[in-house]
Amino acid sequence: MPHSFDADVTAAVLRHMNGDHTDDNLLIARAFSASDGGAITDAVMTGFDGDGGRWDVTRDGVTSELTVAWPGGPIADRPAVRREVVAIYDAACERLGIEPRPHD
16 A cells, blocks of 8 residues: 555645646646647646655546656655655656756
């Protein structure tokens, strides 16, 4: 069973991703969603656990869930969430042929 994070941790990460990284959410959705020809117009991170992150992805007015496994494998602590979200972002950039921005 995947690790579950405390509600406060989950809320803080989702607030940060959906407030400060909306473009990154779209990039991740575009890189990891199955391509059916429709344009993705919105992506919102809705949750995560020890196995990966979840996004609601909207394409052609229809919303579906996207789950992306953490690139480094299962995690169980708060600092690992940031590390793995950054790794997903970097992998999305690589898939799409985009130069990733530097990470602080």
